[in-house]
Amino acid sequence: MSSNSGSLRNPNSGRTFRKVLRTLPTYALLSLVSLLVVIPFLWMVSTSLKDQTKVFVFPPQWIPDPIVWDNYPKVFERQPFQLYFFNSLYIAVTVTVGTAIFAALAGYAFAKLRFPFKNVIFVVLLSSMMIPAEVTAIPLFIGLTNFKLTNTHFPLIVPPILGAGGMFGVFLLRQFFITIPGELDEAAKIDGCNPWTTFWRIMLPQAIPALATLSIFTFLNSWNDFFDPLIYLSSKELYTLPLALSTFTDQTGTDWHLLMAASVMATLPLLLVFFLAQKRFIEGVALTGLK
Amino acid sequence: MLDTSEKTANPVPVAGKEAESTFSLDKKNKNKSRLGRGEKWYGYLFISPMVIGYLVFVLGPIVAAFGISFTNWSLYNEPALVGLSNYDKALNNDPVFWITVGNTLVFSLGLVPLNICLALALALLLKQKLPGIGFFHTIIFTPVVTSIVVWVIVWKYIFATDAGLINQFLKLFGIQGPAWLYSENWTMLVIIIVSVLKNVGLNMVIFLAALHDVPQLYYDAARVDGASPWRIFRSITLPLITPSIFLATTITVIGSLKIFGQIYVMTGGGPGTSTYVMVYYIYKQAFQFFDYGYASAIAFILFAIILGLTIFQWQMRKRWVHYEQ
Numbered sequence: 001m002s003s004n005s006g007s008l009r010n011p012n013s014g015r016t017f018r019k020v021l022r023t024l025p026t027y028a029l030l031s032l033v034s035l036l037v038v039i040p041f042l043w044m045v046s047t048s049l050k051d052q053t054k055v056f057v058f059p060p061q062w063i064p065d066p067i068v069w070d071n072y073p074k075v076f077e078r079q080p081f082q083l084y085f086f087n088s089l090y091i092a093v094t095v096t097v098g099t100a101i102f103a104a105l106a107g108y109a110f111a112k113l114r115f116p117f118k119n120v121i122f123v124v125l126l127s128s129m130m131i132p133a134e135v136t137a138i139p140l141f142i143g144l145t146n147f148k149l150t151n152t153h154f155p156l157i158v159p160p161i162l163g164a165g166g167m168f169g170v171f172l173l174r175q176f177f178i179t180i181p182g183e184l185d186e187a188a189k190i191d192g193c194n195p196w197t198t199f200w201r202i203m204l205p206q207a208i209p210a211l212a213t214l215s216i217f218t219f220l221n222s223w224n225d226f227f228d229p230l231i232y233l234s235s236k237e238l239y240t241l242p243l244a245l246s247t248f249t250d251q252t253g254t255d256w257h258l259l260m261a262a263s264v265m266a267t268l269p270l271l272l273v274f275f276l277a278q279k280r281f282i283e284g285v286a287l288t289g290l291k
Numbered sequence: 292m293l294d295t296s297e298k299t300a301n302p303v304p305v306a307g308k309e310a311e312s313t314f315s316l317d318k319k320n321k322n323k324s325r326l327g328r329g330e331k332w333y334g335y336l337f338i339s340p341m342v343i344g345y346l347v348f349v350l351g352p353i354v355a356a357f358g359i360s361f362t363n364w365s366l367y368n369e370p371a372l373v374g375l376s377n378y379d380k381a382l383n384n385d386p387v388f389w390i391t392v393g394n395t396l397v398f399s400l401g402l403v404p405l406n407i408c409l410a411l412a413l414a415l416l417l418k419q420k421l422p423g424i425g426f427f428h429t430i431i432f433t434p435v436v437t438s439i440v441v442w443v444i445v446w447k448y449i450f451a452t453d454a455g456l457i458n459q460f461l462k463l464f465g466i467q468g469p470a471w472l473y474s475e476n477w478t479m480l481v482i483i484i485v486s487v488l489k490n491v492g493l494n495m496v497i498f499l500a501a502l503h504d505v506p507q508l509y510y511d512a513a514r515v516d517g518a519s520p521w522r523i524f525r526s527i528t529l530p531l532i533t534p535s536i537f538l539a540t541t542i543t544v545i546g547s548l549k550i551f552g553q554i555y556v557m558t559g560g561g562p563g564t565s566t567y568v569m570v571y572y573i574y575k576q577a578f579q580f581f582d583y584g585y586a587s588a589i590a591f592i593l594f595a596i597i598l599g600l601t602i603f604q605w606q607m608r609k610r611w612v613h614y615e616q
Contacts, residue, residue, distance in 0.1 A: 030413070030417070039456070040445040041433070073390070103341075105338075111332070113331075114331070118334065134573055135352075138356055139353075139356045140352045141577070142583060162347070163344055163349055195333035195337070226551075226555075227551060228575075231578050241438070263441045266441055268436055271437070278429055278432075
């Protein structure tokens with residue numbers, strides 16, 4: 001009622017002014033938090049372009065003078081950075097692809113196929129998501145050492161795909177396949193498809209949106225993983241980016257300008273993808289919330 | 292949550308289905324039972340990689356960890372059963388263990404309320420349809436996708452004693468800032484703040500989704516009744532999003548008990564033992580001192596705490612959460 005009477009009156013400038021005024025605290029608070037979040041990134045980029053002598057200069061320089069692009073190539077001279085980059089990338093891609101395949105396969109079976117003890121097995125598998133990785137890490141480490149698999153990339157690739165991390169994918173894909181109407185696979189069956197061809201030709205193409213979301217989540221987890229590389233890897237040439245960055249400090253007595261250049265390079269590709277595919281990204285990461 | 296709208300149905304099975312509808316039902320059922328038998332084996336085949344993975348990488352290790360916690364297994368001696376002595380040592384004879392428990396709890400108690408309240412406030416602000424609001428949403432979420440190592444390294448630099456941005460900023464006003472990362476009074480606070488900023492975007496997104504699910508109808512009705520914004524928040528918004536608040540709180544509490552990366556990169560447990568937390572202690576015992584037995588016992592105590600909290604929150608949830616679909 002009140003809004004009705006408002007619209008009958010002439011637009012009141014005082015009123016719109018008050019409206020704008022009322023949004024000000026919102027913008028102020030959002031800006032404050034955003035600033036706290038943005039400052040580390042800006043400071044990282046700024047420092048990465050500074051001359052070594054200007055890193056500690058007072059008052060702080062936001063725009064470096066002079067701008068030293070040379071810090072970036074220097075990172076590669078100091079450390080086999082391209083190798084760390086490659087390690088991180090190929091591990092994350094393998095884990096992502098592997099998780100997508102095995103999670104989709106098992107998720108489809110749990111959602112659409114009929115076999116004895118299906119639901120019991122599903123619940124048992126699901127329970128593994130409650131177990132903290134810190135508890136299983138010790139026996140896994142001992143076991144993998146016995147098989148001479150520590151100080152290889154095996155522990156960073158296979159357990160994440162088939163272990164507790166993969167179970168989350170199974171759960172996610174099962175929930176997705178359940179929403180696909182049963183007529184579709186019935187029809188495929190009658191057309192002579194066996195479960196494998198139904199899965200491969202009909203179900204998997206349907207699941208691409210769900211797989212995209214799962215893949216973002218998986219890729220990020222693998223790319224940013226720190227605990228596993230830390231306990232399993234000892235040879236430098238096997239290091240992933242986060243592990244390599246964490247050791248930068250000790251070795252070079254913290255050359256902040258180089259460390260920041262390396263951090264920028266480790267972060268930038270992911271941030272670019274994030275800004276391009278934000279919606280899917282936020283969806284994918286928010287899935288951790290379901291975990 | 293998942294986008295199911297953009298699937299373009301494969302035309303072949305649909306056409307097949309239409310043709311099929313003229314066939315007799317009998318034949319369909321016969322087909323089903325014949326295929327049903329094979330279906331069972333396909334089912335087991337499809338889940339077998341995950342089942343094997345579960346046995347090898349989850350069930351096996353958890354049983355083994357439980358067993359190891361009753362031995363004195365380390366890199367330097369052959370394992371022998373020692374009964375409950377690892378647990379006894381942790382609970383009764385190891386002051387460091389209790390320090391790590393205390394520090395973990397301090398971190399958790401500092402982080403969780405701050406994270407949840409800030410995330411809720413941000414979600415409420417972002418829910419408004421104002422110009423440019425999406426920009427803030429993106430920015431505040433950015434640290435969630437950033438590596439914890441990178442995030443912490445940058446903050447370590449910002450909080451550095453002499454050349455850090457914060458102390459340089461304070462210097463502009465003639466204030467001599469403290470040695471943030473070398474003073475027992477400040478370090479934990481710094482870690483809490485850095486951790487909140489890293490992850491607040493995640494809970495914010497969860498809350499925002501919950502807020503969007505509250506039917507607009509209730510708000511309209513309340514407004515007609517002349518309810519104040521605070522009253523609307525107390526009586527409509529808050530009760531309706533309690534399931535999400537509980538979920539987010541559970542995740543955040545469990546995550547906070549497992550804090551590791553921040554400590555490893557920023558402080559190494561110091562200064563003194565002021566940021567020595569449980570997972571860092573497990574890491575030290577297992578992978579630096581190679582005392583597998585004792586480390587497993589501590590890991591199981593952590594597991595028990597997490598399990599207890601999860602169950603507790605489930606019970607509370609039944610009592611406090613009013614509206615659940």
